[in-house]
Amino acid sequence: xxxxxxxxxxxxxxxxxxxxxxxxxxxxxxxxxxxxxxxxxxxxxxxxxxxxxxxxxxxxxxxxxxxxxxxxxxxxxxxxxxxxxxxxxxxxxxxxxxxxxxxxxxxxxxxxxxxxxxxxxxxxxxxxxxxxxxxxxxxxxxxxxxxxxxxxxxxxxxxxxxxxxxxxxxxxxxxxxxxxxxxxxxxxxxxxxxxxxxxxxxxxxxxxxxxxxxxxxxxxxxxxxxxxxxxxxxxxxxxxxxxxxxxxxxxxxxxxxxxxxxxxxxxxxxxxxxxxxxxxxxxxxxxxxxxxxxxxxxxxxxxxxxxxxxxxxxxxxxxxxxxxxxxxxxxxxxxxxxxxxxxxxxxxxxxxxxxxxxxxxxxxxxxxxxxxxxxxxxxxxxxxxxxxxxxxxxxxxxxxxxxxxxxxxxxxxxxxxxxxxxxxxxxxxxxxxxxxxxxxxxxxxxxx
Numbered sequence: 017x018x019x020x021x022x023x024x025x026x027x028x029x030x031x032x033x034x035x036x037x038x039x040x041x042x043x044x045x046x047x048x049x050x051x052x053x054x055x056x057x058x059x060x061x062x063x064x065x066x067x068x069x070x071x072x073x074x075x076x077x078x079x080x081x082x083x084x085x086x087x088x089x090x091x092x093x094x095x096x097x098x099x100x101x102x103x104x105x106x107x108x109x110x111x112x113x114x115x116x117x118x119x120x121x122x123x124x125x126x127x128x129x130x131x132x133x134x135x136x137x138x139x140x141x142x143x144x145x146x147x148x149x150x151x152x153x154x155x156x157x158x159x160x161x162x163x164x165x166x167x168x169x170x171x172x173x174x175x176x177x178x179x180x181x182x183x184x185x186x187x188x189x190x191x192x193x194x195x196x197x198x199x200x201x202x203x204x205x206x207x208x209x210x211x212x213x214x215x216x217x218x219x220x221x222x223x224x225x226x227x228x229x230x231x232x233x234x235x236x237x238x239x240x241x242x243x244x245x246x247x248x249x250x251x252x253x254x255x256x257x258x259x260x261x262x263x264x265x266x267x268x269x270x271x272x273x274x275x276x277x278x279x280x281x282x283x284x285x286x287x288x289x290x291x292x293x294x295x296x297x298x299x300x301x302x303x304x305x306x307x308x309x310x311x312x313x314x315x316x317x318x319x320x321x322x323x324x325x326x327x328x329x330x331x332x333x334x335x336x337x338x339x340x341x342x343x344x345x346x347x348x349x350x351x352x353x354x355x356x357x358x359x360x361x362x363x364x365x366x367x368x369x370x371x372x373x374x375x376x377x378x379x380x381x382x383x384x385x386x387x388x389x390x391x392x393x394x395x396x397x398x399x400x401x402x403x404x405x406x407x408x409x410x411x412x413x414x415x416x417x418x419x420x421x422x423x424x425x426x427x428x429x430x431x432x433x434x435x436x437x438x439x440x441x442x443x444x445x446x447x448x449x450x451x452x453x454x455x456x457x458x459x460x461x462x463x464x
Contacts, residue, residue: 037247042167042257045240046463049163050156052241059155066148070141077134080126088118089319115315121332122311129306129340132298140291147284154277159239160462164452166239168257170232171250172445177225179437183430184218190413190426191215207423214427218434254441258448261462264455273377275459282370289363296355300345308338377457384450384457391447398440405429405436 040048050056095112128134191211197203237244273279312332320326412429415421455462 037249038242039249039251041250041252042164042260043463045163045167045236046160048242049159049240053159053239054241056152056155056159057241059152062148063145063152066141066145070138070145073134073138073141077128077138081123082126083121083123085121086119090114090116090118115317117316117319117321118314119321119332120311120313122309124307124309127306128303130302130304132301133295136291136295136298140288140295143284143288143291147281147288150277150281150284154281157277157456157461161452161456163236163239164462165449166232166236167250167252168254168445168448170229170236171252171254171257172441173225173229173232174250175254175441176438177222177229179434179441180218180222180225183434183437184215184222187211187215187218187430190416190423193417194423203423210423210427214430254444254448258444258451261448261451261455263451264458264460271378271381271458273374276373276377277459278373279370279377279459282366282373286363286366286370289359289366292359293356293363296352296359299352302345303343305341305343306338307341308336310334310336381454381457384454388447388450388454391443391450395440395443395447398436398443402436402440405433409433 093112093114093116095110095114097108097110100107100109191208194203194207194211198205198208233248233250234244236242237246237248242248312334314330314332316330320330409429409432412421412425416423416426452462
């Protein structure tokens with residue numbers, strides 16, 4: 017029983033710990049994503065992989081030392097027939113020059129002295145590390161954009177819930193007041209029914225939005241690399257976020273497509289194709305390798321490797337040599353020529369991609385700038401509409417309390433207020449997103 021109680025206590029504690037709600041601002045969400053997003057972690061791992069690739073290529077230019085040992089036991093000793101130099105019979109004599117047992121040990125050193133492809137390959141590998149680092153910057157930028165938009169969407173949906181709750185509280189109070197007046201005979205049943213219908217409709221909309229809030233929050237948690245089962249509360253306000261994000265500085269100056277991280281990636285990729293072409297051309301040059309080797313061998317008629325005080329003919333015989341190996345390519349079946357043509361064709365594709373991107377990026381910037389200006393104007397107009405709808409709603413309530421208004425006017429004013437609130441929240445969301453899109457279009461970090 018005691019064991020069961022202990023297990024139950026741990027289970028309850030684990031459940032309570034798992035249900036602790038995490039509160040996050042937009043900045044905290046971005047920081048969390050950088051530390052926990054699998055996509056960004058893979059991008060950082062690619063840098064480490066590229067660094068190891070450089071080390072692998074460098075190792076080919078360092079001295080290569082190999083040691084070895086061997087042992088042979090001839091079950092059947094080989095021999096040779098030699099013409100009988102003594103004359104007479106037999107015509108040929110059979111001799112075995114090999115001993116039954118042999119052993120050897122050696123150590124060798126090889127050093128690459130000249131290989132044009134090695135040095136260019138090393139330079140290409142180092143440039144590949146820079147390419148991986150640039151890719152990581154792009155992954156970070158894309159992650160920030162994805163998380164920020166998911167955060168804003170979840171925030172807007174949550175804000176709509178707050179607005180509906182506020183309107184619902186007001187309508188429920190009006191319904192309670194009208195019901196009391198109806199009970200006293202100062203209001204019609206139709207007035208009560210209209211308010212009941214309005215309250216019911218708001219509750220249905222609230223249920224739909226509550227489900228939408230969970231969906232958008234789960235999307236945000238997925239983008240951040242957070243456990244989707246972990247409760248999450250968003251602490252920022254949409255208007256605060258919009259005010260905190262500075263407008264892209266480049267919009268005041270001439271647009272420069274070279275500031276885009278994608279353009280930098282293509283430029284680095286283009287530079288790598290030139291290195292590849294040079295590397296394949298260097299393959300036509302000779303390769304020179306220096307070597308040195310030391311070995312010791314012995315041949316014995318008996319297995320006496322563990323005995324001492326043996327005759328001199330059982331000693332290990334040393335041998336040391338050094339030399340050079342020169343490899344001159346003569347004909348490779350046009351392999352290098354095909355490799356060079358392949359690199360040139362891929363370079364042509366990259367150049368075409370760059371031209372296409374420059375045009376597309378300019379269009380993206382133009383559209384983002386236009387979208388921001390439009391959304392800025394619409395948000396300002398809808399804010400005025402919201403203020404007007406609030407004023408109408410307040411005056412309608414006052415008129416109704418003074419007995420010169422109707423419930424129909426109240427429900428209409430509430431509908432108009434809810435519509436104005438929703439329109440303004442959506443416009444504020446569109447404005448904030450267009451500000452992010454504009455910063456991305458000019459190649460600026462979203463967090464700056």
